[in-house]
Amino acid sequence: MANLRPPTTLLQSYNVLLLLTVYLFQCKLYCVHAILDPMDFLALQSIRKSLDDMPGSNFFSSWDFTSDPCNFAGVYCDADRVIALNLGDPRAGSPGLIGRLDPAIGKLSALAEFSVVPGRVMGALPQSISQLKDLRFLAVSRNFLTGGIPAGLGQLRSLRTLDLSYNQLSGEIPHSVGTIPGLSNVILCHNRLSGPVPPFLSQSLTRLDLHHNDLSGSLAPYSLPPSLQYLSLSWNRLTGPVDRVLNRLDQLNYLDLSMNQFNGWIPVRVFSFRITNLQLQRNSFSGPVQPPGQVMIQTVDLSYNRLGGPVSPMFSTVQNLYLNNNRFTGQVPGSFVDRLLAASIQILYLQHNYLTGIEINPTADIPLSSSLCLQYNCMVPPVQTPCPLKAGKQKTRPTAQCNEWKG
Numbered sequence: 001m002a003n004l005r006p007p008t009t010l011l012q013s014y015n016v017l018l019l020l021t022v023y024l025f026q027c028k029l030y031c032v033h034a035i036l037d038p039m040d041f042l043a044l045q046s047i048r049k050s051l052d053d054m055p056g057s058n059f060f061s062s063w064d065f066t067s068d069p070c071n072f073a074g075v076y077c078d079a080d081r082v083i084a085l086n087l088g089d090p091r092a093g094s095p096g097l098i099g100r101l102d103p104a105i106g107k108l109s110a111l112a113e114f115s116v117v118p119g120r121v122m123g124a125l126p127q128s129i130s131q132l133k134d135l136r137f138l139a140v141s142r143n144f145l146t147g148g149i150p151a152g153l154g155q156l157r158s159l160r161t162l163d164l165s166y167n168q169l170s171g172e173i174p175h176s177v178g179t180i181p182g183l184s185n186v187i188l189c190h191n192r193l194s195g196p197v198p199p200f201l202s203q204s205l206t207r208l209d210l211h212h213n214d215l216s217g218s219l220a221p222y223s224l225p226p227s228l229q230y231l232s233l234s235w236n237r238l239t240g241p242v243d244r245v246l247n248r249l250d251q252l253n254y255l256d257l258s259m260n261q262f263n264g265w266i267p268v269r270v271f272s273f274r275i276t277n278l279q280l281q282r283n284s285f286s287g288p289v290q291p292p293g294q295v296m297i298q299t300v301d302l303s304y305n306r307l308g309g310p311v312s313p314m315f316s317t318v319q320n321l322y323l324n325n326n327r328f329t330g331q332v333p334g335s336f337v338d339r340l341l342a343a344s345i346q347i348l349y350l351q352h353n354y355l356t357g358i359e360i361n362p363t364a365d366i367p368l369s370s371s372l373c374l375q376y377n378c379m380v381p382p383v384q385t386p387c388p389l390k391a392g393k394q395k396t397r398p399t400a401q402c403n404e405w406k407g
Contacts, residue, residue, distance in 0.1 A: 097121055124148075201225070
């Protein structure tokens with residue numbers, strides 16, 4: 001009798017046929033609009049079985065497969081095909097979903113948009129997503145995805161937005177992802193990604209956010225397109241110079257390269273970028289810093305580097321300036337004092353350098369809205385002002401260190 005058992009493939013085919021028959025029968029009874037493509041119907045069933053509402057969520061309450069799936073919450077159709085699938089209640093603070101993403105997602109061959117709200121979706125991002133040739137928007141952020149980013153995502157030549165941020169993804173960013181021609185937004189921050197930053201070829205890329213990963217290596221001169229407006233690479237282990245990369249990015253309105261190991265000179269062109277915050281702190285940048293004109297950036301943080309030479313008066317127009325923990329020398333320009341006393345400067349941190357003086361009256365009233373720290377330089381601070389706790393308790397740098405630096 002064992003030889004009479006049908007092959008597994010026949011059983012599978014029979015089960016699929018049975019499900020389709022049931023679906024078509026149900027649609028005759030309940031469906032008013034065009035009948036959903038049978039493969040899409042089965043895919044939605046598989047997706048539903050692999051996910052559940054977290055306590056407090058009722059997203060799946062409308063997913064009754066005796067009715068038209070195109071009326072389900074988060075399902076959007078064009079004729080008989082699913083073109084968008086947004087899983088979970090998108091309202092801020094709503095509980096999300098729990099479970100895993102079923103590979104059946106790859107069967108929704110007309111899908112152009114796929115997203116999952118923040119929740120507790122675990123496991124790998126299905127490789128089958130790479131089959132969705134029309135996919136333009138892919139966002140599964142603030143969940144618990146693990147494993148690597150499928151290299152097959154590079155086959156999604158229509159993809160515009162890729163957001164897999166705030167997960168537990170590991171491994172390298174596939175080189176193929178950088179070759180997608182029309183990418184506009186790549187958001188992979190707060191994961192465990194390692195290896196180099198691949199070159200991004202899309203000339204329409206405006207946002208690249210890779211901060212809080214474990215990326216390493218240097219940036220190739222032409223690895224980032226000049227179309228970039230938002231660049232965040234902070235909290236990684238990236239190395240090497242950045243001058244040839246940054247000199248091409250004149251469209252930036254946000255830049256954060258902090259908490260890395262970048263070295264070399266800071267290109268003066270960055271000080272003329274139309275940005276509100278310039279964050280280059282905690283790297284290994286060296287050399288003098290002499291902007292060609294008045295710096296109109298609201299916050300400039302160059303702290304904890306190896307920058308030296310005199311402090312440029314061009315920085316006196318900055319509202320929040322962090323130059324502490326560097327190797328700056330000489331006198332603090334008088335323009336800083338004028339703007340500080342006028343409350344135009346809110347934060348001026350110059351501690352832990354080799355500065356030799358600042359022309360300020362010891363009885364001057366520094367506005368309460370302003371913070372000045374001159375601690376641990378080659379001078380006795382003429383005014384006593386509160387400094388951050390990290391500045392330590394020593395007011396003046398040891399004379400031996402100052403003499404050695406002069407020599």
